[in-house]
Amino acid sequence: MTAARPALLTCSGVSKHFGALAAVNNLSFELAEGEVLGIGGPNGAGKTTLFDVISGLNSATGGTVTFAGRDITELPPEAVCHLGIARTFQLNACFDSLSVRDNVRVAAYFGRENRRFSGLSVGAEVEAYASEALATVGLTGKDDRTAGALPVLDRKLLMLAGALATRPRLLLLDEPVGGLSPKETDQIMTVVRTIAASGVTIILIEHVMRFLVQLSTRVMIMHHGERIYEGSPRGLMLDRTVIDVYLGEGASQRLGKLMGERA
Structure with missing residues (x-):
């Protein structure tokens, strides 16, 4: 799927292999400036590895990553950061x-x-x-x-x-509400909405699906390093493959109800 507005970030056929394991396998997508792309999927789907490739922590073994018209595929992480891509991590990294x-x-x-x-x-x-x-x-x-x-x-x-x-022009958030209570999750949600409203483009990875669907303008679900869904948050609950592989019937129904209340 191609974003309607000019792309800020383009991943073209991106792959990352660890030996025989394809953590990310020939993945292509575009992200327009101002979008919030939510990425979900089972553990081991390749979500964080994709962030590592985009941010320069791990070089891609195939394909290209382009940011603001510049090929950043081989750049080190500090150079990627200096160009305007920042990220957070699953573990709380700071100078204690x-x-x-x-x-x-x-x-x-x-x-x-x-x-x-x-x-x-x-x-x-x-x-x-x-x-x-x-x-x-x-x-x-x-x-x-x-x-x-x-x-x-x-x-x-x-x-x-x-x-x-x-x-940053692009902010990568890796499981920003993992381990938080519902009230704390709501607090982070308010902060992310403020950041998005300021014009920062966001990609977020999250297993807390109400957080993902309420914030994202577009959702991508990964499995075994590949995309199995890309589209609207509402369409996510109707996709049979996503339900079978990731959500399950119960979660799909709960999210459907949430999206209905949001409408």
């Missing part, structure tokens, strides 16, 4: 011994350019980016807390703030 603000300062300082000779101070511009990112995720007032002492929700928000501080 640093404060909340210092974590975000690091991202803002190094996130858009190489720093051969780091200065003694980060500067007003970096402080402004850090403050804006903290405010967006709701961590203002927790600046001086040690990151390692934060509860799970705040650690997830901190990782998201660090990604935002790099000023």
Whole structure:
């Protein structure tokens, strides 16, 4: 499926093999600027591996990844980040011994350019980016807390703030609400909606399907490294292959009810 608007990101025949295992197998899709693409699928479907390829953490073994008209297939992760792609991870990655603000300062300082000779101070511009990112995720007032002492929700928000501080055009969110309560999930949902409304394009991976379908403008379901569905969130609940492979009848009915209440 091709996005209606000009593509910000294009994956063309992307594959990633680990020996004989095809974690991602000849996958092609386009993402228009301003979209929110939700990716779901069983464990081992290749979702996080796809993120690793897009973000440069693992090079593709086949195909090409193009961002804003530039081939980024072989670029290292720091170069991909500097071009405007940021990501979060399933595990809450941060510098545990640093404060909340210092974590975000690091991202803002190094996130858009190489720093051969780091200065003694980060500067007003970096402080402004850090403050804006903290405010967006709701961590203002927790600046001086040690990151390692934060509860799970705040650690997830901190990782998201660090990604935002790099000023991305494309944000990759890998299971942003995994392990959270329904109330905490709703809080993250509000933050992601705010980010999307600001113009940042988003791809999110999530097993919590109500989060996925309520936020996404388009959904892709993967299985064994391949796409088995791509289309509207509403159509997801009617697709027989998705129901049999991933959702099951019960989840499909619950999501159908949720989408009906949303209409």
